[in-house]
Amino acid sequence: xxxxxxxxxxxxxxxxxxxxxxxxxxxxxxxxxxxxxxxxxxxxxxxxxxxxxxxxxxxxxxxxxxxxxxxxxxxxxxxxxxxxxxxxxxxxxxxxxxxxxxxxxxxxx
Ligand code: FES
Numbered sequence: 001x002x003x004x005x006x007x008x009x010x011x012x013x014x015x016x017x018x019x020x021x022x023x024x025x026x027x028x029x030x031x032x033x034x035x036x037x038x039x040x041x042x043x044x045x046x047x048x049x050x051x052x053x054x055x056x057x058x059x060x061x062x063x064x065x066x067x068x069x070x071x072x073x074x075x076x077x078x079x080x081x082x083x084x085x086x087x088x089x090x091x092x093x094x095x096x097x098x099x100x101x102x103x104x105x106x107x108x109x
Contacts, residue, residue: 001093005032008099023049023086023097032099040084042066045073047083052096059086075100 003026005013015030017023024036024047035046042065051059056079062070066085070076083097 001088001090001095003030003088003092004094004096005030006096006098007032008101017088017092019089021088023083023088023095026088027083027097027099034083034099036084038084042069042082042085045069045082048073048076048080048100049083049097050075050077050100051079051081052098053079055092055095055097056081058091073100074102 001017003015003017005015005027007013013030013032015026017026022040024034024040027034027049028036034049035044037046038044048070059081062081062085066082069082070080073080
């Protein structure tokens with residue numbers, strides 16, 4: 001399925017993902033600058049992305065832990081999510097997310 005990333009420079013990067021992949025892994029494979037320092041443990045927020053509004057409403061809702069971690073991320077928007085918590089399924093073909101302007105590592109390194 002097709003996933004589109006909008007970079008900090010305003011470029012559009014289209015890539016392929018498979019059902020079951022985490023959005024973070026797909027972003028990293030496409031060369032996006034998401035550190036994902038905690039490897040999906042919801043302890044860093046360096047995997048923060050801003051989801052296109054039309055897609056945000058279609059995604060499964062964020063857990064309370066994810067919301068708490070997003071509170072610590074930089075450049076948080078109403079449609080922000082942690083990409084490590086989004087697991088692709090076939091309904092997500094065409095998903096578009098933006099890489100935030102800044103990322104902050106809540107673990108402090
Ligand atoms: Fe750390 Fe997603 S990789 S919160």
